[in-house]
Amino acid sequence: MTERRRPRRSLTRKSAGALADWSVPRQLRGAPDKTKAAESAMSRGLRPRLEQADKVGTSICPYCAVGCAQLIYAKDGKPIHVEGDPRSPINQGTLCPKGAATFGLMLSPQRLDHCLHRAPGAGEWRRVTLDWAMDRIAHLAKRTRDEGYVARLPDGTRLNHTLSIGSLGGATLDNEENYLIKKLFSGGLGMVFLENQARV
Known part of the structure; x- marks a missing residue:
């Protein structure tokens, strides 16, 4: 019997702890410091998401010709966040859904960062160098144009x-x-x- 009651007591303690940490009762009681009244254990541990950035660079959104300016936050040479640049007269710090997805585009594991070629009739793609691909494109464009x-x-x-x-x-x-x-x-x-x- 005692073993079955332990989970209930632990659940009751957790509920009481969550209620005590809940900011609404403190605010309703009229806590003198409104900022402290709205805090919780979780919010006290939160840090600004860009606090870790050691460098901020500027860029232009790659999705359309509008040219919205972006701020790229980086840590140890790797991007950690992308947002609109408020200094830009074009987008004034805002980004459309496509522009806001730039961070995902840059770091997606599915993004190709090399050239692939599939020969006519072949079923598989093979990795090729950029120089080879550019030469191939130039050769085929010239041949098609001349024909x-x-x-x-x-x-x-x-x-x-x-x-x-x-x-x-x-x-x-x-x-x-x-x-x-x-x-x-x-x-x-x-x-x-x-x-x-x-x-x-």
Whole structure:
């Protein structure tokens, strides 16, 4: 019988302890120090989440072309928190849900930090170097462009264009990057189909 009663006594003690630590009864009794009246054992042990940061850097949100400024808090060279920069006239310290997820994007174990290649007809991806991937992309882009390149019409009208390759830009590209893309792809490679994800 006594063994069965022990858990009840322990539960009663825990309940009494939780009630004694609960701030509402102290506030209702009219404790003289309102700050102390609202404290609990748990809140007294809480520390500011950014207290551990030994460095704060600035960045721009990578998700769209708005360009919201961010503060990156780091400890020992690793990010521990990301928030909006209140000094920015664009976002004034706020971030949309995508921007607020930047921290998860940076540290997600599922984020790829290397290049993968799957050969035509292959079922498996293989890891390749960035140099190899860039050379491969340049080679295929040049080959595809050359295969469909039209320098002149039969009547001699100069065209210098290709319909066999196109570009779909992302919303994270700013005006300057889009300007250079237009000059390179349209003027340099003769691409006709240029579009941007921000308009689609």
